[in-house]
Amino acid sequence: METEPTRIVVYHCRNLRLFDAGEQKNFARSMPGLSLVAVPCSGKLEAHHLLKTLAANAEGVLVLACAEQACQYLEGSKRSHKRADYARKWLEKLAIEPDRIEFVHLPPMDLAALDRVLKEFVTKLESFKGTLNGAQAG
Amino acid sequence: MIVAELKEINEIRKMIDRYEAILVVGCDSCVAECAAGGNRETMLLAAALKLSYKKDRKNPVITEACLDRQCVDDFIERIAHLVPEHDVILSLGCGAGVQALARVYTDKPIIPALDTLFIGETEMRGVWQENCLGCGQCKLGYFGAVCPVTRCSKKLMNGPCGGSKGGRCEVDPDVPCGWDMIMRRLEAIGELDRLKEYVPPVNWATSHSGGPRRVVREDQKP
Numbered sequence: 249m250e251t252e253p254t255r256i257v258v259y260h261c262r263n264l265r266l267f268d269a270g271e272q273k274n275f276a277r278s279m280p281g282l283s284l285v286a287v288p289c290s291g292k293l294e295a296h297h298l299l300k301t302l303a304a305n306a307e308g309v310l311v312l313a314c315a316e317q318a319c320q321y322l323e324g325s326k327r328s329h330k331r332a333d334y335a336r337k338w339l340e341k342l343a344i345e346p347d348r349i350e351f352v353h354l355p356p357m358d359l360a361a362l363d364r365v366l367k368e369f370v371t372k373l374e375s376f377k378g379t380l381n382g383a384q385a386g
Numbered sequence: 387m388i389v390a391e392l393k394e395i396n397e398i399r400k401m402i403d404r405y406e407a408i409l410v411v412g413c414d415s416c417v418a419e420c421a422a423g424g425n426r427e428t429m430l431l432a433a434a435l436k437l438s439y440k441k442d443r444k445n446p447v448i449t450e451a452c453l454d455r456q457c458v459d460d461f462i463e464r465i466a467h468l469v470p471e472h473d474v475i476l477s478l479g480c481g482a483g484v485q486a487l488a489r490v491y492t493d494k495p496i497i498p499a500l501d502t503l504f505i506g507e508t509e510m511r512g513v514w515q516e517n518c519l520g521c522g523q524c525k526l527g528y529f530g531a532v533c534p535v536t537r538c539s540k541k542l543m544n545g546p547c548g549g550s551k552g553g554r555c556e557v558d559p560d561v562p563c564g565w566d567m568i569m570r571r572l573e574a575i576g577e578l579d580r581l582k583e584y585v586p587p588v589n590w591a592t593s594h595s596g597g598p599r600r601v602v603r604e605d606q607k608p
Contacts, residue, residue, distance in 0.1 A: 294426055299433035303440060338430070341395055342438050380441060 253281030254370050257301045260312040261290040263320050264356050275359070279366065290314070291324025295335040298349050302339075307380055308373045310365070312354045325353070345376050387416035387507070388480040389514045390423060390500040395434060401497045402476055405446065408435070409472035410499070411465060411487070412452035413479035420514045423478030423500050425452040431478065431499060447472070456483030462490045469494060521588050528580050530571030535588060537564030543585050 260266055267275060267284075276284045283306075287293060290313035301309045311332050319325035332351035339346040350372075352365050402408055410432045418424025432450040439446055451468055453461045456479030469475065474495045477484045481502040488496045504516040519535050525543070526533055535541050539557035546565035549556030553566040572578045 294430075296426060296430035296433050299430060299437055303433050303436035338434055339437075342434060342441065344437060344441055380437075 253279075254308065254373050255281045255283075255306050256308045256310060256366070256369065256373070257283045257285060257306040258310045258312060258366075259285050259287050259290065259293055259297075260354075261314050261325070262286050262288055263314055263318075264312060264354055266312075266354075266357065266359060266362060282366070289319070289321045289324035290328035291319070291321055291326075293328050293331060295331045295338065298332065298335040299338060302344075302348060302380065307376075308348045308350070308369055310369055311349070311351045312362070312365075313351065314356065315353050318356075344380060347372055348376070348380065387419050387505070388482070388502060389420045389504050389506040389516070390417050390480050390502045391420075392422055392427065392431065392478075393499055393501055395438060398431075398435075398476070398497070398499050399438060402435075402474060405473040405495075407447040407472040408449070408474055408476055409465070409468055410435070410448060410450045410476045411456065411478065412450070413454075413456035413477075413483050414452050415455045417478060417480055417483075417500060419508060420506075421512075423480075428452045428478050431476075453479075456480075457486045459486070459490060462486060521590070523588055525585055528583060528585050529568045530575060530577065530580070532564060532568045532571050534564050534568065537562075537567060539564070541588070543587055545581070 266272075267286075272284050272286065276282050290311055293311060298309050298311070311328055313325040313328050314320070316325045316329075329351050332349055336346035336349050339348060350365075350369055354361055354365070410428055412418070412423050412425055412428030414424050418427070421427060428450050432448050436448050439448075449468060449472065451465050453464060455461045456477065469491050472494075474497060475487055475491065476497050476499050477487055478499045479487070480500065481498070484496050484498045488494075505518040505520055506514045506516045509515040517533055517536050519533075521535050534543055538546075539555050539561065540547055542565065546563065546569075547556070550563035550566055551559075553563055555561040555563045569578070569581075572580055
């Protein structure tokens, strides 16, 4: 029986410069179930964006941010980290695995690191039984 | 501003589980400032509810909206087009907002999502401090604009109790002594002589006892 791909949404800071023009689509196509969303700064993300993403269709949300000292907007990376933690606390309250939201400081232009992080994240999400897997959006 | 905080999600779910279409309505004034019921918090609660129901394999309609103020009819009417298609309104307003919605939308249940706490100010980002009890007899002019009713744990109106140490309250050392603050403030503005005036005890009859208080201004009426 063919298994459904794990649905993951990745929000990545543009300043990480992970993809050259047109490359983002190719990368997303290489991994079924993956959606990549570039944001001007990870600090633009709010906790409700992460929860909404899970409520919609995703099984996991990954936030990729610059190192705190490297943030072009000074506090953006720090803030997004706090918000991801806040969203994880919400998942705990809802008795949903908090690890469905992951925050990672990624080195800029490091696609190999992204690949590694994604593989680990997929393995983690696949280990979660029940809860959101296969549930329809509310 | 009115300071409030979100209720536990289980308490909210218990109140709204019987409905199939829920309108989550925020208030972008006081409760937005204290990060409890503004636009962001409305979106957050709506998303959290959707997730919570999704986990339970349920699928109620959840719509979100946010009013500039939930306690003024002109603003409340802006969700009039959304109300008929929902079974309940989940309000992220203060207690006044919840009751105002109930007065306007007479045929809809209105459920509070917040616990309304106090009148206060933003002390710093993420910290809100109570500093007005709404006693109805403001004497801040005598006390250098530091309220002894809220800032003194014993609500003393005529000087400190004598129990404070190093400017901290004896009831709770984490709290600064209200009277220490009053003295320092009056000293700083050169008005320590204000303390020579006798200020009578607060007449609590004008406060929470005796039914709801009202302010009527004939010149403001239509």
